[in-house]
Amino acid sequence: MQFLAYILVYPFIWLISILPFRMLYAFSDFLYILLYRVIGYRRKTVKMNLDLVFPNKSEAEKERITKAFYHHLCDMTVEAMKSLTISDAEMKKRFKFQxxxxxxxxxxxNKSVALMCAHYGSWEWIFVLQSYFDVKGYAVYKKLGNPYFDKLVKKIRAKYNSYLITTKETVPTLMRAKVNGDLTICGFVSDQSPKLHSAHYWTEFMGIKVPVYTGAEMLSKRIDMSAVFFRVKRLKRGYYETTFELLAENAKDYKNYEITDLFLRKVEKQIEEAPEYYLWTHKRWKHMDKVPAEFQ
Incomplete structure (x- = not known):
């Protein structure tokens, strides 16, 4: 059944990927109408999140953010499909680095790098970064349920010498590279909501206390990686600019959770500057009423 789903859906993805960008974004506009107006995909979640973190914004402003967010979400969806066939030159033109x-x-x-980012802007084309450096790149991800689509996603990333690894694979993979003397760049999307049983640290994020992932910081200390934040800015439709900010060159010199807090403050600044580019469909604050006594 999973293979059947793959062979039925893959041709559609491929056809979308070869569309000229003007037609690609026309399809994105259609997708916006479908997701936002017809299906109402996670609209309740988006509204709840915006009400939580922006209690002082007017309903009109929150509605503007909501509509802009869904437009951006649909753009990212079609851009992910475009990754299948987009050329290196085209991607470098559209996803620039500062x-x-x-x-x-x-x-x-001689330092490996832990790249920390949030579900903000666009992370679909960040993998072209590896074409600028002669080191192997990794990104921590959640394995897809369909093994055929999972293999496809890995294949697309591997074009740029970037490899997807699961959470369980992260420590042995990076430790093996260190033992072999190989430098690496590993990307962590560090703003997710961890499961309660694995939450070691709670802190405020957008004014609300939540559990946070600390894996990027802990690995940086354990493997002696430098922690770097990357900020993605949307310049215009289909064009992005990423800048890098050093969080900690020597992670071991920082107190526990200090790097994580530095990262979260930078994410908050991004969101406050242009909230429509954050992933509001993610249930980031779902555990806010379960704060342990030691973190209250």
């Missing part, structure tokens, strides 16, 4: 010297300086110092 501050590559931050990464290169760390590599020159």
């Amino acid at each position: 501050g590559l010297d931050v990464i290169q300086d760390l590599i020159d110092k």
Whole structure:
């Protein structure tokens, strides 16, 4: 059944991927109408999240953010499909980088890099970053339920010398690279909501206390990686710019959770500047009423 789903859906994805960008975004506009107006995909979740973090914004402003967010979500969806056939030159034209010297300086110092980001802007085309550096790249991800689509996603990322690894694979993979003397760049999307039983640290995020992932920080300390935040800015439709900001060159010099807090403050600033580009369909604050006594 999973293979049947794959062979039925894959041709559609491929056809979308070869569309010229003008037609691609026309399809995105259609998708917006379908998701937002017809299906109402997670609209209650989006409204609840915006009401929580922006209690002082007017209903009109929150509605503007909501509509802009769904437009952006649909753009990211079709851009993910475009990754299947987009050329290196086209991707580099549309996903530019500022501050590559931050990464290169760390590599020159024989440091591997833990890239920390949020579900903000666009993370679909960040993998082209590896074409600028002669080190292997990894990204921690949640394995897809369909093994055929999972293999496809891995294949697309591997074009740029980037490899997807699960949470369980992260420590042994990065430790093996360190033992072998290989430098790596590993990406962590660090703003998810962890499961309660695995939550070690709670702190405020957008004014609300929540459990947070600390894996990127803990790995940086354990494997002696430098922690770097990357900020994605949407310039215009289909064009992005990413900048890099050093969080901690020597992670072991920082107190526990200090790097995580630095990261979260930068994410908050992004959201406050342009909230429509954050992933509001994610149930980020679902555990806010379960704060342990020691973190209250």
